[in-house]
Amino acid sequence: MLKAERAQWVMERLEELYPETPIPLDHKDPYTLLVAVLLSAQCTDARVNQITPALFELADNPQDMALQPVEKIQQIIRPCGLSPRKAKAISGLSKILIEKHEGEVPRDFTALEALPGVGHKTASVVMAQAFGVPAFPVDTHIHRLAQRWKLTDGKSVEKTEADLKKLFPAEKWNKLHLQIIFYGRDACSARGCDGTVCEFCRTMFPRRKSPVVTKK
Missing domain, CATH: 1.10.340.30 (Hypothetical protein; domain 2)
Known part of the structure; x- marks a missing residue:
């Protein structure tokens, strides 16, 4: 898959897996x-x-x-x-x-x-x-997964955010960043997948044999 094809596949598959994205932190305002x-x-x-x-x-x-x-x-x-x-x-x-x-x-x-x-x-x-303004917060899950999926080179969190914003439409950012976090926790965690184990990594990189070393 080309990068754009991977991004499209990721977006569609995450929507299937996580159609609802409740905010993980309890709050009222x-x-x-x-x-x-x-x-x-x-x-x-x-x-x-x-x-x-x-x-x-x-x-x-x-x-x-x-x-x-x-x-x-x-x-x-x-x-x-x-x-x-x-x-x-x-x-x-x-x-x-x-x-x-x-x-x-x-x-x-x-x-x-x-x-x-x-x-x-x-x-x-x-x-x-809180306000529904398009943003793409990048935490450790997103920074790691974006590298494993070759959506960014991972040189910095700032670079990862910029790369993801270019790949995905702005109207998807708020939901997508939560979907990636949920998937990272569920299936592509630091201990659970090294870039060769989970569904996403195997589907997008079926010939990958070696673990992916990500930049923190």
């Missing part, structure tokens, strides 16, 4: 999604979903969160890892949302990425999942 995505850095979605009920019981909006001591936030989110940095970021961004955005999460990449602890990937998730 853009603010709680933003906080949950921030917590998910170097932490599993399942662990985040175990932690956020207690955090959001304490405070589920910028006004209430800004009043909480950073130490109290940190105590609750400690199981997610990197808790000192994340707690400081949650407190800081809550105050900025009040001061600069009338307590609302901005629907703007630049404004989101200016918030403490919010990088391009986090901003992309919020824009896609």
Whole structure:
């Protein structure tokens, strides 16, 4: 298959496998999604979903969160890892949302990425999942699978995102990035497939004999 043919096949097969794409992180609005995505850095979605009920019981909006001591936030989110940095970021961004955005999460990449602890990937998730703006957040699953499927050379996460955006129509990005994540977790994980095992790798590269070494 040529690259364009692989991209089309991937899109069609993922739609068959995952016609529904529920958002993995539990949330009720853009603010709680933003906080949950921030917590998910170097932490599993399942662990985040175990932690956020207690955090959001304490405070589920910028006004209430800004009043909480950073130490109290940190105590609750400690199981997610990197808790000192994340707690400081949650407190800081809550105050900025009040001061600069009338307590609302901005629907703007630049404004989101200016918030403490919010990088391009986090901003992309919020824009896609909270506001429906076309974005293609690239996590470790997508970065790895795009290389195994030869949709990118994997030189960087930024390059992978740009390559995937060129290959797939914008109206598919928001759903497709979740579909790839789901497939990566289910069938093409780091331990479960090395580029020669799962359905996608075998179908697109039937003659591949050697494992694919991906760039992190």
